[in-house]
Structures are given as structure tokens and as C-alpha cells.
Amino acid sequence: MSAVNRETIKTTAVYTEFHPRWYRERVSVYWWLGQWQYLKFILRELSSVPVAIFVVITLFQLRALLSGPAAYARFEHWLRTPGAIVLNVISFFFVLLHTITWFNLAPRAIAIRMRGKRLPDLLVAAPNYALWLVVSVVVAWFILR
Amino acid sequence: MADKIILEITRYSPEQDVEPRFESYEVPVYKEWVVLDALNYIKDKVDGSLTYRWSCRMGICGSCGMMVNGEPKLTCATFLSAYARNGNKVRVEPLRYFPVVRDLVTELSDFLVKLRNVKPWLIRKDEPPLSQGEFLQTPEQLDRYKQFSMCINCTLCYAACPVVGLDPVFVGPAAIALAQRYNMDSRDQGADERMAVLAHPEGIWGCTFVGECTRVCPKHVDPAGAIQQYKLMAVLDWVKSFIMPRGHTSKDVRSEPRND
Amino acid sequence: MKRQSNEAFFWMLFSAGGVVAALLIPGHLFLFGVAFPLGWIQPPTYEHLLALVRLPVTRIYLFVLCSLPLFHWAHRFRYTLYDGLQVKHLNEVIFSLCYGGAVVGTVVAGYLLWNIA
Numbered sequence: 001m002s003a004v005n006r007e008t009i010k011t012t013a014v015y016t017e018f019h020p021r022w023y024r025e026r027v028s029v030y031w032w033l034g035q036w037q038y039l040k041f042i043l044r045e046l047s048s049v050p051v052a053i054f055v056v057i058t059l060f061q062l063r064a065l066l067s068g069p070a071a072y073a074r075f076e077h078w079l080r081t082p083g084a085i086v087l088n089v090i091s092f093f094f095v096l097l098h099t100i101t102w103f104n105l106a107p108r109a110i111a112i113r114m115r116g117k118r119l120p121d122l123l124v125a126a127p128n129y130a131l132w133l134v135v136s137v138v139v140a141w142f143i144l145r
Numbered sequence: 146m147a148d149k150i151i152l153e154i155t156r157y158s159p160e161q162d163v164e165p166r167f168e169s170y171e172v173p174v175y176k177e178w179v180v181l182d183a184l185n186y187i188k189d190k191v192d193g194s195l196t197y198r199w200s201c202r203m204g205i206c207g208s209c210g211m212m213v214n215g216e217p218k219l220t221c222a223t224f225l226s227a228y229a230r231n232g233n234k235v236r237v238e239p240l241r242y243f244p245v246v247r248d249l250v251t252e253l254s255d256f257l258v259k260l261r262n263v264k265p266w267l268i269r270k271d272e273p274p275l276s277q278g279e280f281l282q283t284p285e286q287l288d289r290y291k292q293f294s295m296c297i298n299c300t301l302c303y304a305a306c307p308v309v310g311l312d313p314v315f316v317g318p319a320a321i322a323l324a325q326r327y328n329m330d331s332r333d334q335g336a337d338e339r340m341a342v343l344a345h346p347e348g349i350w351g352c353t354f355v356g357e358c359t360r361v362c363p364k365h366v367d368p369a370g371a372i373q374q375y376k377l378m379a380v381l382d383w384v385k386s387f388i389m390p391r392g393h394t395s396k397d398v399r400s401e402p403r404n405d
Numbered sequence: 406m407k408r409q410s411n412e413a414f415f416w417m418l419f420s421a422g423g424v425v426a427a428l429l430i431p432g433h434l435f436l437f438g439v440a441f442p443l444g445w446i447q448p449p450t451y452e453h454l455l456a457l458v459r460l461p462v463t464r465i466y467l468f469v470l471c472s473l474p475l476f477h478w479a480h481r482f483r484y485t486l487y488d489g490l491q492v493k494h495l496n497e498v499i500f501s502l503c504y505g506g507a508v509v510g511t512v513v514a515g516y517l518l519w520n521i522a
Contacts, residue, residue: 020159022244022252027310029491035215038307041355045485051426052478054434055471055510061437062467062517065458069451080442088438095434099427105354109373113289128427136432142457143436143449311488350412353484376416383413 047098050091057088103128148174150229152183154195155238157245165245167236168192174229180220180237181209184249197249204363207299211249212238217304217361242303242310256300259316262342263324268335286331293326293371295364302358302368308351315351316343318358318368325371328378337382344379352376415480415504422477429470455521464518471514472507479503 032038064075078084107124149171157165170191172183181199188195199209202221209220214228214236228235243251302318303309309317324343328336343349352372359369441448449457457463483503487493 020246022159022246023157023162023165024244025241027242027307027491031307031310032489037357037360038355041307041353041357042485042489045353045481045489048478048481048485051430051474052482052506052510054430054438055475055478055514057438058433058467058471059510059513059517062458062471062514062521065451065455066517066521072451072454076441076448079438085439085442088434088442092431092434092439095426095430098423099431102423102427105356105373108359108367108370109377111370111374113285118288132428132431135428139429139432140436143454144446145449145453307488311491312493344413345410346412350410350416353488376413380413380417380420383411383417 043094044097044101047094047101050094051098053087053091054095099132103132148229150174150183150225151234152180152187153234153236154184154187154249155245156195156248159247165238169234172225174225176226178225180211180213180218180223180225180235183225183235184220184237195249196247205297207297210240210299210301210304212236212241212304217241217301219299219301219363222363240300240304242306243300251300253300255313256298256303256317256319259320260298260323263316263320263339264335264342265320265323265327267327267330267333268338269332270334280332282331289331290326290329293322293329293366293368296323296326296366296368297364299363301361301363302366305357305361307355307357308353312347312351314347316348318352318372319366321349321352321375322366322368322371325375328375336378340379340382343375344382349375349379415476418473418476419480420477422473422475422480425469426474426477430474433470458518458521464521468514468518472511475507475510476504479507 028034032042061075064072079088103125104121106128107119107121110124112119112124150173152170152172153167154170155165156162156168170183170187172186175182179202181202184195184197184199188197197209197211197220199221200206201208204219204222207219210217211220212218213220213223214233217240220237225235237249239245239249239251243253243255246252296319298319300319306315306318308315321343324339327333328339349372352369354369354373356369359367362368436446440446458467480503483496483499486499487496492499
């Protein structure tokens with residue numbers, strides 16, 4: 001009842017805990033410039049943009065194929081302009097960056113165990129590189145035949 | 146004889162300071178001294194108000210983590226002579242991405258809450274009777290999670306991970322690695338309970354595989370690898386939840402406990 | 406009740422797209438973007454390429470080549486914007502633009518490949 005409750009409240013010690021003012025540092029928008037490893041990471045992530053650019057160019061290429069030999073010749077001419085070549089060379093390096101970082105990181109995501117021990121990273125990455133080589137050669141053969 | 150080295154140390158007193166400042170101390174360099182020895186020297190002989198955490202001084206308790214020249218390190222495992230050789234000053238700051246309570250002491254309760262949320266203990270759905278004896282584990286079964294069990298909760302990985310700094314609700318590398326340590330343990334049956342906590346944008350999906358956590362880990366736990374493996378598990382679980390929406394049992398084929 | 410968010414699905418697309426991009430795009434980009442325009446290798450004729458693209462297997466191959474890497478980009482770029490520019494509060498807009506773009510590209514690719522005579 002209420003008399004009992006008032007008694008309980010009186011005997012319970014109530015105090016405010018001292019809370020020091022913590023210092024919280026705001027993470028700057030330029031955090032990725034602060035460390036070489038962070039910059040490498042952002043470059044790796046930005047490699048997705050040239051991947052998308054390649055797809056867009058390929059779509060234009062398909063449209064040119066669809067539109068006839070004259071349209072395709074105009075597309076090929078565009079590819080030879082200095083701007084396009086610079087774009088594609090830079091994109092090529094980013095796409096290579098994507099491939100190499102992708103294959104080097106893949107073993108960490110897949111823990112393959114044989115006879116109880118985990119396969120070393122190189123043994124998981126190497127087949128990826130081999131497959132890449134084979135696939136590239138096959139595709140090139142079809143295109144250049 | 147001993148050279149000298151200058152330590153620039155963050156000082157922050159919440160009663161007096163609005164933001165941290167640096168103070169320089171000159172410290173002798175001995176061949177076997179680590180940064181923690183320098184801090185203890187300063188506290189003993191120069192400025193007793195310097196505040197920092199430390200305990201075992203041998204790299205197992207995880208208390209003495211600080212930023213040394215911008216790198217998260219255990220100060221008991223970072224030798225002064227490496228910096229003295231290069232003529233560098235040593236800048237000692239509290240671990241990044243945590244609130245600072247005072248000087249070099251960080252507020253860790255956020256990390257501890259996240260750690261508790263992933264339930265880092267053995268979860269059993271059925272308790273076999275005592276008469277059945279203890280759980281037995283082969284060396285192969287131990288090997289599956291042993292690396293992740295080496296975590297000493299030093300939170301160096303949190304100081305290294307940019308997502309921890311950018312996204313306050315991201316659960317973080319150590320918590321996920323420890324969740325994975327239990328998921329991979331053959332005695333554990335709690336994988337689905339942890340999945341419900343972790344397989345969310347605030348859990349594992351915030352991770353973009355920067356990889357810094359693995360690089361700075363003093364115990365070679367490889368939390369980045371643990372997180373990527375967990376992502377694969379989460380994908381399989383998500384696919385299964387579509388194929389078998391209701392009859393989805395929690396029994397993982399991987400972790401059949403054997404009490405032979 | 407859903408046990409987990411659908412983020413797993415988008416990560417799966419990101420992974421698949423990443424594998425396709427890693428395996429196939431360097432070769433294609435080197436040939437069409439660098440070697441042919443610079444004259445290092447004789448480019449294939451229009452007729453040869455058209456004959457190649459007309460095959461059903463090539464159409465499927467090109468569809469995969471155009472579609473999955475776009476979804477890879479969508480996921481990765483979304484997180485790069487969250488982390489790099491700290492714009493996570495705009496996540497609905499970013500999500501729509503990224504995945505919307507990927508869907509648009511996929512539809513365009515499908516339309517083009519379907520209609521190559």
C-alpha cells in the first residue's frame with residue numbers, strides 16, 4: 001500500500017552518477033586520405049565505376065551492331081578518338097586492379113579444408129588466375145577468328 | 146648509454162579541456178623498452194596525472210591498445226627502439242573511433258554491448274545428460290574455429306576499421322569474429338540465433354572488406370576473413386529460407402556435436 | 406517473420422558480378438578498348454562480329470557480361486558513397502539510383518540482344 005511505498009522510497013539512496021564529458025571526434029569526409037591503406041581501399045572500390053563504364057560502352061557497341069555497318073564504323077571511329085583511348089586505357093588499369101584484388105581476396109572468404117587443414121591462400125587464388133587466362137584466350141580466339 | 150626519445154601524448158581532462166591537446170615528454174630509450182614502459186616511466190617520474198589502461202604487459206589482456214604514430218598497437222608489444230632508430234617522435238593517442246574518457250582511456254561500453262549481442266558463448270538447443278560425458282572434439286574440429294578464438298578483445302580492429310568510425314551501429318570486426326568462433330564450434334547449436342542478430346545492415350553487411358582489421362590484429366585472428374565467410378553463410382541461409390520457409394531447422398550440418 | 410534482411414541477395418549479385426567482371430572484362434576491354442583502336446591487332450570485321458552475336462549462346466554470354474557487372478557496380482558504388490562521402494542518410498535515393506541504373510542497363514542489354522537480326 002501507499003504507506004509502505006513511501007517508506008521504500010525514503011530508504012533507497014538516490015544519486016546522480018558522475019558522467020565525464022567524453023570527447024568524440026567527428027570522422028572527416030577526407031578520412032580516406034589519412035592513410036595509404038585507406039586510399040588503396042577506396043581506389044579498389046572505385047574500380048567498379050570503370051566496370052560500369054565498360055558495360056555502357058558495350059551497350060553502345062551492341063546498338064551500333066544492330067544499326068548496320070555504317071553505324072558500327074562510326075562507333076569504331078569514336079573508339080579511336082584520343083578521349084576514348086585515354087578513357088579506355090585508364091579503365092583497363094582499374095579493371096585489372098579489380099581482377100587482381102578480387103582473386104587475391106577470394107581465398108579469405110572461402111575456407112576450403114582438405115584433410116583437416118585449411119588450404120593456403122595461394123592454392124585458392126591460383127586456379128582463379130588460371131581460369132582467367134584460359135577464359136581470356138578462348139574469348140579472344142572467338143573474337144579474332 | 147640510453148638515448149632520449151620524445152613522446153607526444155594526448156592529454157584530455159573533461160573538467161578542464163574542451164578537446165584533447167598534446168604534451169611532450171622526453172623519455173630514455175632502452176633496448177628492451179616498449180611504449181608502455183615509457184608511459185609508466187612518465188607516470189612514475191614526470192607526470193603522475195597521465196591516465197591510461199594496462200595490465201599484463203605481455204600482449205594477452207588487451208588493455209593497452211593505443212594509437213602509436215597513427216597505427217593501432219598494443220603498447221606493451223611496440224618497441225621504442227624502432228622509433229628511436231628512425232629519429233622519429235612517438236605520438237601516442239587513444240584508440241580511434243571510440244569516445245575518449247580521459248587522456249588515453251577510451252569508453253568501451255558500446256563495443257561490449259555489441260559483443261554481448263552476438264552471444265559469444267556456447268548455445269545448446271538440447272542439453273545431453275551428464276551421464277553422457279563431456280563433448281569430444283577432434284583436432285580438425287578444433288582447427289575450424291581456433292584462429293577466431295585467439296581474440297583478446299583489445300579493440301585494435303575497431304580503431305582500424307573505417308566503417309566503425311563512419312557507422313556507429315556497425316557491430317564491428319571482433320564481435321563478428323567471435324560470433325563465427327562459436328558458429329564454427331562443433332559443440333554449438335546457436336548459429337541461427339546469431340544469424341538473426343548479425344545478418345542485418347547493422348551487422349555484417351556494413352563491412353566492405355577493407356581488411357585493416359586483420360592487418361592490425363596482434364593475435365592474427367583475421368576478422369576480415371571471418372566476416373567474409375559469415376557473409377557466405379548468410380547468403381546460403383537466405384537462399385534456404387526461400388526454399389524452406391517454414392520447415393527451416395537450426396541444425397547446421399557443419400556442427401554436429403558428437404558425444405562418442 | 407523474415408530472419409534476416411534481404412541484403413544477402415544484393416551481396417550475392419555483387420559477388421556474381423564481381424566474378425564475371427574479373428574473369429571477362431579485362432580481355433574484352435583490352436581488345437576493343439585498347440588493342441583494336443591503337444591498331445596493335447587487326448580488328449574483326451562487322452560481318453564477323455554480327456555473325457558471332459547472332460548465335461544464341463553469344464547473346465546469353467553478352468547478356469550476362471552486361472547485366473551482372475552492373476549489379477556489382479550498383480552494390481559497390483552504393484557502399485562507396487556511404488563510406489566515402491558519408492551520405493548514408495540519403496540511402497533510399499542512392500539505392501534507387503544504383504540498382505535502378507543496373508536494372509535499366511539490364512533491360513537495355515536484353516532488348517538489344519533480343520533484337521539483333
